[in-house]
Amino acid sequence: MTRERTMHGLGCALLALYVTGASAGVAPAPEVAPPMPILDAVGSAYEAAKHLPADQRPAALDQVELSLAKVLRDNPDADDRMAARFLTARLLFDRGEFARAADAFRVAARSAGSGSGLQDDGEFAAIEAMEASGDDVRAAKEWKEWEKRNGKSSLLPHARLAQAWNALRRGEAQAALTMLDGLVRTEPWMASQPSYTLARATASYVLGKPADALAALGPKPEGVRAAYLKGLCLEAQGSLLKAAAAYQEAAEREANSPLRDQALYAKANAFLKGKD
Numbered sequence: 244m245t246r247e248r249t250m251h252g253l254g255c256a257l258l259a260l261y262v263t264g265a266s267a268g269v270a271p272a273p274e275v276a277p278p279m280p281i282l283d284a285v286g287s288a289y290e291a292a293k294h295l296p297a298d299q300r301p302a303a304l305d306q307v308e309l310s311l312a313k314v315l316r317d318n319p320d321a322d323d324r325m326a327a328r329f330l331t332a333r334l335l336f337d338r339g340e341f342a343r344a345a346d347a348f349r350v351a352a353r354s355a356g357s358g359s360g361l362q363d364d365g366e367f368a369a370i371e372a373m374e375a376s377g378d379d380v381r382a383a384k385e386w387k388e389w390e391k392r393n394g395k396s397s398l399l400p401h402a403r404l405a406q407a408w409n410a411l412r413r414g415e416a417q418a419a420l421t422m423l424d425g426l427v428r429t430e431p432w433m434a435s436q437p438s439y440t441l442a443r444a445t446a447s448y449v450l451g452k453p454a455d456a457l458a459a460l461g462p463k464p465e466g467v468r469a470a471y472l473k474g475l476c477l478e479a480q481g482s483l484l485k486a487a488a489a490y491q492e493a494a495e496r497e498a499n500s501p502l503r504d505q506a507l508y509a510k511a512n513a514f515l516k517g518k519d
Contacts, residue, residue: 281310281314281318281323282314282318282323282326282327282330284310285307285310285311285314285327285330286330288303288306288307288310289304289307289330289334291303292304292306292307293337301338304334304337304338307334308331308334311327311330311331311334312331314327315327315328315331324354325351325354325355325359325361328347328350328351328354329348329351329355329361329365331347331351332344332347332348332350332351332365332368332369332372333368335347335372336348336368336371336372336375341372341373341375341376342372342376344368344369344372344375345369345370345372345373345376346369348365348366348368348369348372349365349366349369351365352364352365352366352369353365363389363392363393363396363398364398366389366392366393367389367393367396367398367401367402369385370382370385370386370389370405371405373385374405374409374412379409379412379413380413382409383406383409383410383413386402386405386406386409387406389402390402390403400426400429400430400433403422403425403426403430404423404426404433404436404438404439404442406422407419407420407422407423407426407442407446408438408442410422411442411445411446411449416445416446416449416450417446417450419442419446420443420446420447420450423439423442423443423446426439427439437465437466437469440459440460440461440464440465440469441460441466441468441469441472443456443459444456444457444459444460444469444472444476445472447459448472448475448476448479453475453476453477453479453480454476454480456472456476457473457476457477460472460473460476466496467493467496467497467500467502467503467506468493468502470489470490470492470493470496470506471489471490471493471502471505471506471509473489473492473493474486474487474489474490474492474493474506474509474510474513475509477489478509478513478516483513483514483516483517484513484517486509486513487510487513487514487517490506490507490509490510490513491506491507491510493506494506494507494510
């Protein structure tokens with residue numbers, strides 16, 4: 244199962260939190276809109292670039308990165324510079340440059356400082372980027388260190404859920420299930436979160452307990468991956484026609500999902516196995 248990528252509290256929302264506003268100066272004439280702060284403008288350009296056609300997006304993102312570098316080079320305001328560091332890291336993550344993004348998030352976290360309430364966010368995002376690069380083994384150690392440093396962070400439940408997913412990807416399904424049990428004992432509200440539900444169902448399926456996995460998913464699984472997992476569980480139980488229907492549902496949920504083609508293949512294969 245693909246990992247969730249929430250980037251808690253980061254991204255362009257940073258601008259609203261950290262940018263101090265336009266520099267003081269002569270007020271514009273009433274009919275002229277006040278100038279947009281440069282970091283707001285860069286954030287707007289970043290959001291626009293993400294929605295461009297695929298062939299135009301790389302060049303636009305490169306320009307945004309250059310603009311952020313200019314902010315870091317020329318802007319003396321500490322808050323603006325910190326926001327630019329976070330936004331640069333987010334841009335690198337979205338562009339798939341995960342190793343660079345991890346380093347950039349660490350730099351941003353250090354610039355935020357322990358009293359800002361943002362250091363834990365940056366360190367959290369750095370570990371997510373490390374996982375996205377495929378380095379789950381090192382990330383598992385980093386999560387433990389993060390928890391020691393940030394035991395009172397509001398992100399702690401999400402970090403523990405991330406550790407369970409990490410264990411799943413490393414093939415430690417029973418350890419993941421134990422982590423999930425401990426998580427809902429301390430944070431019962433997490434049991435209603437789709438990522439928790441999916442993690443629990445995945446662990447049960449990997450452990451050869453499709454009935455437990457289906458019970459965790461519930462009658463109406465939420466999301467493409469949950470629908471696909473339902474199909475896997477039904478197929479494991481021998482309910483091939485029901486499995487085919489679940490695969491079809493997964494394929495129809497999102498036309499651009501990377502699971503769509505695999506779900507259609509699994510559907511055809513279920514029909515073949517059922518000699519239908």
